[in-house]
Amino acid sequence: MLRASNVTRSFGDERVFEDLSIDVETGEVLAVIGPSGVGKTTLLRLLALSREPDDGSVTFDGTDAWAVDEAERLSLRRRVGMVFQEASLFDAPVARNVEYGLRVRRSWSERLRGELRSVVGSNGTAEAVTEALDVVGLAEKTHEHAASLSGGEAQRVSFARALAYEPDVLLLDEPTSDLDPRNTAVIEEAIAEARSRDIGVVVATHDMHQAERVADRVAVLLDDRVTEVGPTERVFENPRDPRTRKFIDGELVY
Numbered sequence: 001m002l003r004a005s006n007v008t009r010s011f012g013d014e015r016v017f018e019d020l021s022i023d024v025e026t027g028e029v030l031a032v033i034g035p036s037g038v039g040k041t042t043l044l045r046l047l048a049l050s051r052e053p054d055d056g057s058v059t060f061d062g063t064d065a066w067a068v069d070e071a072e073r074l075s076l077r078r079r080v081g082m083v084f085q086e087a088s089l090f091d092a093p094v095a096r097n098v099e100y101g102l103r104v105r106r107s108w109s110e111r112l113r114g115e116l117r118s119v120v121g122s123n124g125t126a127e128a129v130t131e132a133l134d135v136v137g138l139a140e141k142t143h144e145h146a147a148s149l150s151g152g153e154a155q156r157v158s159f160a161r162a163l164a165y166e167p168d169v170l171l172l173d174e175p176t177s178d179l180d181p182r183n184t185a186v187i188e189e190a191i192a193e194a195r196s197r198d199i200g201v202v203v204a205t206h207d208m209h210q211a212e213r214v215a216d217r218v219a220v221l222l223d224d225r226v227t228e229v230g231p232t233e234r235v236f237e238n239p240r241d242p243r244t245r246k247f248i249d250g251e252l253v254y
């Protein structure tokens, strides 16, 4: 569905990665693992169609996102949701934060269809909002102010916001790196829920155990390339690339 092919990205003279290819399909979870600073965030930005690769292409259902006009690229971009490492909620009730996802990403026609789907429930909140908050176990916080949430709860609301507008692809950048085990477990369950809704999920993480728990496939990003990509169990138990093996065994020190 969403595919980066032979992409290269540099900042000035510094090449982050070169000739890298990666793809995510409907209803699968792909984990991108690699040490801090290797370029996971940079890769997610390419997949989010918010940055153009220096070389190579990013295609969505076969459409080259950087070969079409801005309006078409925007409509592709609207199909992608992103959750960042730090929750970026605004100063408003939880429901307003989650609704924001419903509003901004949709074109007018999609919004009209969306309105029908998100009929306001008896508590005055769009059902899609309540439902997304339910997935992250925070339906009871709907009317609370975002500022009153713990860091873990705020991150769960960020996830609900991304889920609420029903993206085709969800990109998660280290979504649990600052969270305790309980909040981490909730986010990991929400990832499974997204997959069951046929969303393609890419989760960038330096936590190999998390990748093992949540991912169908794993891509290992080391130095400036993907050293290995394949089914999670195979990559962890029988890595083919010697650098991947060292990384997984904790022998590569970064």
Ligand SMILES: Nc1ncnc2c1ncn2[C@@H]1O[C@H](COP(=O)(O)OP(=O)(O)OP(=O)(O)O)[C@@H](O)[C@H]1O
Pocket: 011, 016, 034, 035, 036, 037, 038, 039, 040, 041, 042, 043, 174, 206
């Ligand atoms: N806007 C930028 N300008 C210059 N260099 C950048 C920029 N963004 C990223 N880099 C560099 O690109 C490299 C990859 O950064 P990136 O944030 O993608 O890595 P990461 O794997 O996501 O790291 P982390 O896990 O620590 O977030 C780093 O060397 C970083 O310094």
